[in-house]
Amino acid sequence: MKTKFSALLLFFSSFFYAQQSQTCDTPENEPALDLNSITKCTIEKSNDKKKNKKVSFQVTSRRRIRRKKDLVKGVNNNFSKKISEVKKKTQIVNSLTLEGTNVSNAIxxxxxxxxxxxxxxxxxxxxxQNKCFKSKITxxxxxxxQYPNSSYNKGIQGRVLVNFVIDKEGNSKITNTLFPYKGEELRDEANRIVNKLxxxxxxxxxxxxxNVQYTLKIMFDIPGVKKTNIRKKVNTIDLDEVYTFDELERTPTxxxxxxxxxxxxDxxxxxxxxxxxxxxxxxVDALDNNIEGIVYVSFIINSEGDVVNIKAKGPKDGEVLEIAAKKLVEKLPKLKAGYRDYKRVNTKYQFPIEFSLEDE
Known part of the structure; x- marks a missing residue:
């Protein structure tokens, strides 16, 4: 079976389509992400011994510097597209590092x-040389x-983002990989390709x-086949009783x-x-418009372990931050529900995410 490809460079990513591969469309209301930033977070523990200790996350980046657009032609057997690369390096400033990965000094x-x-x-x-690099990676x-057979037969499609560093010796080291719902095989295939560089x-x-950081975006698409790996959205539901962590005998896990x-x-x-x-x-939209501030996110882990009733409240004109925070919580996996009086119950939780921009 012949597989056709198209390649696009979008932002910091190389954007590839396998026409008997899959595609993961980003929802219209989901903000683009600055993929060449490394997210760090901190955990702030209260001094008391109650179970409702607070978790706080901080996402810090450099302010965006606009550059002259560099038009690049995407590659396809039948057509080409023009897109612009207009991205600025970002850097996360925090005390934590990614486990097993030291890319804090990657450019x-x-x-x-x-x-x-x-x-x-x-x-x-x-x-x-830039054009040559893109041509060779394409x-x-x-x-x-190679499209994973099982995923292909099941109609599993989506976008995979592989962040990797080309170190001082010229070796490629994957730092992290983002993949669609039920797209573990797609992730493994994308990682395999990068590891063969x-x-x-x-x-x-x-x-x-x-060390130089690069993000490779691979879109897996099966033309004419409806994507099956769509996570069902859980709408806001009415719940009779909702408890906080400190009211439970066993917290959600x-x-x-x-x-x-x-x-x-912990x-x-x-x-x-x-x-x-x-x-x-x-x-990225927040970087473009210098939007920063604290977003308070709340959600409920219901008696079945599903994350529902997600809400976010951010600063004035901070809707893009609210959307990003809600999308993050929507991606939480199914959990084990909390217990009270030896029964599974609904548990509410809230935590802040601080979005902060630093001057160069």
Whole structure:
């Protein structure tokens, strides 16, 4: 079966379509994310020993600097599209680091003085090296892409974002991968493709070799086939009784905590922290318009363990931040419900997310 591809570079990403691959459409009301920022979060524990300790998250980024648009032609067998790359490096400032990954000193691909190069691009004129890089990475995708059979047969489609760093030795190291609902096989395929990238000529900043961060966006699409992996939205529902964490005998838990027989608040907080790191980044629209502030998010974990009744309240003109925060909570997995009087009950939880911009 022949697979057709198209490639687009959008923001910090290379955007690929496999026509017998899948596509994950971003909802119209979902804000774009700054993919070359690394989200960090902090956990603030209250001094008391109650179970309703608060979890606080902070997302910090550099203010956006607008640059002259660089028009790039997307590649397809039958057509081409023009899109612009107009992104600015962002940097998260916080005390936490991603587990097992040290990319705090990585520079954005579109901000580094000398970009990493495929060996075949080394002798290309400097002004054409960017184009050569995109061409070679597109070729690499075409030559290595294999649609997972099981996902293809089930109609599982979606967008996969692979964030990776090309280090000072020219090796590619994946930092994290975002993938659609039920898209684990798509994630594995995208990671496999990135792991097969050849060794690069390292990028340089002021003549010194540096780590360079890049985001690869791969769209899996099966033309004519309806996507089956659509998460059902849970509407606001009426609940008779709702409790807070400190009113329960056993608090709601993530499956990882349940598997480790750990129903402590610390485990809940740590898993929530991991979810934020894995799924969130500063909204691009907020960067463009210098929007920052605190968003208070509340939700209910019902007696079945589903996350429902999600609400967000942010600063004035901060709707884009509210939408981003709600989308983050919507992606929470099914949890184990909390217990009161030996029965599963509905539990309400609220936490703040602070969006902060720093000057260069």
């Amino acid at each position: 954005s691909f579109f901000n580094v003085d000398e970009i990493p190069l495929f060996e075949s691009c080394e002798d290309v004129a400097i002004m054409k 070729e690499h995708i075409k030559n290595n892409f 050849p060794k690069f000529i390292p990028g340089k900043q002021s003549g010194v070799k540096v 993530f499956k990882e905590c349940f598997s480790n027989f750990d129903d402590s608040f 485990c809940f907080a740590n898993e929530l922290k991991k979810h934020v790191i894995k799924n969130f980044a500063y909204p």
